Amino acid sequence: MEELVNNEPVIKSEEVDTETTATTETIEEPVATPAEEVVAVEETPAAPAEEPVAEEKTAVEEEPAVEEAEVEAEPDAEEEPEPEQENEFDIPTTKEGIIERMKQIAESDEEISRQEVDLLKSHFYRIVKAEGEAAYKQYIDDGGDPEAYTPAIDPTEQLFKEVFAIVREKRAAQHKAQEQQKEENYLKKLRIIEKIKAILDNPDEVNKSYNEFRELQNEWNSIKDVPAEKSTELWKTYQANVEKFYDTLKLNNEFRAYDFKKNLEMKTALCEAAEKLTESDDVLGSFRQLQNLHQQFREIGPVSRELREEVWHRFKEASTIINKRHQEYFESRKEEENQNLDQKTAICEIIEGYDLDSLKSFAAWNDMSEKIMALQTKWKTIGFAPHKMNQKIYDRFRAACDAFFTKKAEYFKEMRENMGENLRKKTELVEKAEALKSSTNWKKTADELIALQKEWNGIGPIPKKQSTALWSRFRAACDEFFEAKKANTSSQHGEQVDNLNKKKAIVARLAAIVPEETPDLRQLLKDAQAEWNEIGHVPFKEKDKVFQALRAQMDRLYDFLGESASKRRVERFKNTVSEGGGDRVRDKLVRQAEILQQEIKTYENNLGFLNLSKGNKGSSLIDELNHKVDKLKADLKEIKEKIKIIDEK
Numbered sequence: 001m002e003e004l005v006n007n008e009p010v011i012k013s014e015e016v017d018t019e020t021t022a023t024t025e026t027i028e029e030p031v032a033t034p035a036e037e038v039v040a041v042e043e044t045p046a047a048p049a050e051e052p053v054a055e056e057k058t059a060v061e062e063e064p065a066v067e068e069a070e071v072e073a074e075p076d077a078e079e080e081p082e083p084e085q086e087n088e089f090d091i092p093t094t095k096e097g098i099i100e101r102m103k104q105i106a107e108s109d110e111e112i113s114r115q116e117v118d119l120l121k122s123h124f125y126r127i128v129k130a131e132g133e134a135a136y137k138q139y140i141d142d143g144g145d146p147e148a149y150t151p152a153i154d155p156t157e158q159l160f161k162e163v164f165a166i167v168r169e170k171r172a173a174q175h176k177a178q179e180q181q182k183e184e185n186y187l188k189k190l191r192i193i194e195k196i197k198a199i200l201d202n203p204d205e206v207n208k209s210y211n212e213f214r215e216l217q218n219e220w221n222s223i224k225d226v227p228a229e230k231s232t233e234l235w236k237t238y239q240a241n242v243e244k245f246y247d248t249l250k251l252n253n254e255f256r257a258y259d260f261k262k263n264l265e266m267k268t269a270l271c272e273a274a275e276k277l278t279e280s281d282d283v284l285g286s287f288r289q290l291q292n293l294h295q296q297f298r299e300i301g302p303v304s305r306e307l308r309e310e311v312w313h314r315f316k317e318a319s320t321i322i323n324k325r326h327q328e329y330f331e332s333r334k335e336e337e338n339q340n341l342d343q344k345t346a347i348c349e350i351i352e353g354y355d356l357d358s359l360k361s362f363a364a365w366n367d368m369s370e371k372i373m374a375l376q377t378k379w380k381t382i383g384f385a386p387h388k389m390n391q392k393i394y395d396r397f398r399a400a401c402d403a404f405f406t407k408k409a410e411y412f413k414e415m416r417e418n419m420g421e422n423l424r425k426k427t428e429l430v431e432k433a434e435a436l437k438s439s440t441n442w443k444k445t446a447d448e449l450i451a452l453q454k455e456w457n458g459i460g461p462i463p464k465k466q467s468t469a470l471w472s473r474f475r476a477a478c479d480e481f482f483e484a485k486k487a488n489t490s491s492q493h494g495e496q497v498d499n500l501n502k503k504k505a506i507v508a509r510l511a512a513i514v515p516e517e518t519p520d521l522r523q524l525l526k527d528a529q530a531e532w533n534e535i536g537h538v539p540f541k542e543k544d545k546v547f548q549a550l551r552a553q554m555d556r557l558y559d560f561l562g563e564s565a566s567k568r569r570v571e572r573f574k575n576t577v578s579e580g581g582g583d584r585v586r587d588k589l590v591r592q593a594e595i596l597q598q599e600i601k602t603y604e605n606n607l608g609f610l611n612l613s614k615g616n617k618g619s620s621l622i623d624e625l626n627h628k629v630d631k632l633k634a635d636l637k638e639i640k641e642k643i644k645i646i647d648e649k
Contacts, residue, residue: 089116091123095156098124102163112171117164124160137405143416143464146409179227186226189234192216196241200248213245221299260304267311270297274318278325287326290319334386341385344393347375351400353609355601356407362415362461364598365408372404415461423462426470429455433477442485449478450583457587486540493539500538503546506531510553515560525557533575547576566638574645586646589639596636603629 092098098120105112132151139149195216199209226234270293277286277293293315303311351372359365385393429452436452439445456474461467506528515521538546551572577585607625 089113089119091116091119093123095124095127095160098127099156099160099163102160102167106163106166106170112167112174114171117167117171121164128154128157140405140409140412143412145413145416146406147413182225182227185223186230186234188223189220189226189238192220192223193234193238193241196238196245200241200244217242217301257304259301260307263301264303264307264311266300267297267303267315270300271311271314271318274315274322278318278321283325283329286322290322294319337384337386340383341389341393343382344379344385344397347379348393348396348400349609350606351375351397351404353605354404355605356404358598358601359411362412363595365411368404369408372401376401416463418460419462422460423466423470425459426456426462426474429459430470430474430477433474437477437480439481440484440488442488445481446485449481453478454583454587496537496539499536500542500546502535503532503538503550507546507549507553510550510557513553513557515557521557522561525554525561529554529571529575566634570638570641570645573642577642577646583646586643589643589646593636593639593643596632596639600629600632600636603632 092101102117102120105117131154135152136149140146196213199213202209220238274290274293277289280286297315302308354368354371356368359368379397384390433449433452436445436448452474462470510525510528513521513524518524532550537543554572603625607622607629610622610625
């Protein structure tokens with residue numbers, strides 16, 4: 001029976017007739033599969049071949065059949081994911097660099113790599129797409145109309161297409177030439193077989209034909225690839241005739257020893273080359289080079305019987321190490337890619353979970369844009385997902401982002417449609433404010449300007465180009481009136497100085513209190529606060545200073561009583577907000593409350609999503625989000641209390 005060694009049958013000859021003095025050539029590892037197939041390594045080495053019977057006819061007629069052995073499969077190199085393909089080539093990072101590389105390929109006489117050309121094309125259009133998306137986003141952010149957007153023509157794209165067409169045509173010609181060359185090689189090898197058969201037709205002349213036979217062998221080995229579908233049968237036919245030649249030739253021991261010696265030198269060199277590959281950091285490159293070494297190993301003739309198993313075992317050991325590293329490499333890549341898929345899926349789920357219908361202002365949409373772009377930035381830091389899922393998860397991510405930016409564009413478009421009317425209304429308010437700014441009817445005019453300010457805040461946004469200038473005019477008119485009103489009250493300065501002294505006295509009393517020795521401290525503080533509130537205004541320049549002094553003493557004493565900072569802030573606010581003058585403050589607090597409510601809702605949605613999708617995983621992230629929600633709710637409660645204080649004044 002034949003044994004399979006490294007997917008290669010080893011033919012055993014019949015036993016030796018003890019009367020025979022001449023020895024014959026033993027055939028080693030002939031090719032049983034095309035050279036392109038991946039070589040497995042977990043096979044048993046070939047057993048030493050038996051010596052054939054002296055009669056030529058017996059050795060030919062009783063040629064053994066091939067017995068198939070179980071082969072451990074290796075991953076197909078052509079099914080490697082894209083990241084490994086990119087490791088083989090230095091792909092430029094700019095469109096111009098890619099075009100220049102394509103020109104070099106088009107002008108070079110070297111064989112064109114389909115993988116490199118495909119990667120160059122993929123990277124070029126990836127850059128084009130990224131630039132197009134960036135241009136569209138900039139257009140939208142600048143207030144452009146999405147329906148009127150027209151992408152700019154990229155002149156480099158047409159140039160790329162022209163060069164790519166040349167490369168594609170050249171590669172097609174190369175492929176055709178290669179296929180033709182394989183057919184020619186096949187015919188050449190057939191002719192060599194026929195020449196060997198012709199030698200065998202004259203058994204008496206075989207010894208004289210040894211040099212011719214060796215030349216035919218060298219010619220055979222110099223001929224490269226043949227069509228894969230014809231390779232195995234061709235090799236079997238060739239090997240059968242080679243064996244028949246050696247059986248007929250009855251080479252003397254000197255010829256045999258010389259052949260064995262040269263073959264041993266070549267196979268030893270291949271063993272050393274394979275062992276060197278085991279030390280290389282280039283796992284993929286080592287694996288591919290190993291396939292070439294196996295092809296050469298098959299094509300070299302046999303070595304002496306006593307060294308045959310040793311040489312093959314040495315070569316197989318190095319092959320096993322390289323194949324194992326290759327397998328482990330792909331297994332580790334697979335695990336990493338699955339982790340990348342999990343991360344990318346989580347990002348998609350977060351974006352899909354955002355409540356876009358709750359975004360009702362430019363600020364809210366812009367805040368959400370920052371969150372989306374932060375997730376896009378994180379996405380770019382994550383590596384490839386498994387090959388079969390990589391495009392699918394990207395399409396899902398792209399769809400989620402597109403859905404957001406489309407809705408944002410629709411909202412901005414709707415707002416722009418109302419900006420003309422808003423501009424007209426705010427212009428009227430500016431004109432009214434400018435008409436009132438010189439009035440000396442202080443109380444009535446102050447009320448009218450405050451009403452105008454409320455109305456201003458209730459009007460929606462206007463175009464950015466007019467917004468700053470219009471607001472400056474409106475504010476200048478209001479400031480001019482209120483500064484004049486304030487100057488008119490300068491006669492009250494003496495009274496304000498008295499009030500300042502009274503408030504300083506309260507601060508001094510509080511500073512003298514030793515809390516441990518004051519049993520009615522809480523009531524004393526309330527009385528001091530009430531007394532403070534009854535005192536009128538103080539000089540403007542001293543207002544903050546004396547208030548900070550009061551707050552410092554209040555904080556010290558309330559800290560002793562264990563009062564919360566939030567409650568004290570509310571109390572201070574109650575003491576500082578002026579009756580009838582808190583409308584602007586109230587509007588600001590209302591806007592802050594709306595923003596906090598939106599943030600709380602967003603965080604709670606994310607918490608719900610994480611609890612459903614992650615189970616017990618990511619508990620630290622969930623705890624952090626819960627803490628943020630609690631803090632936001634406390635801030636919201638404080639703001640609502642301040643609004644209530646204003647409403648009650």
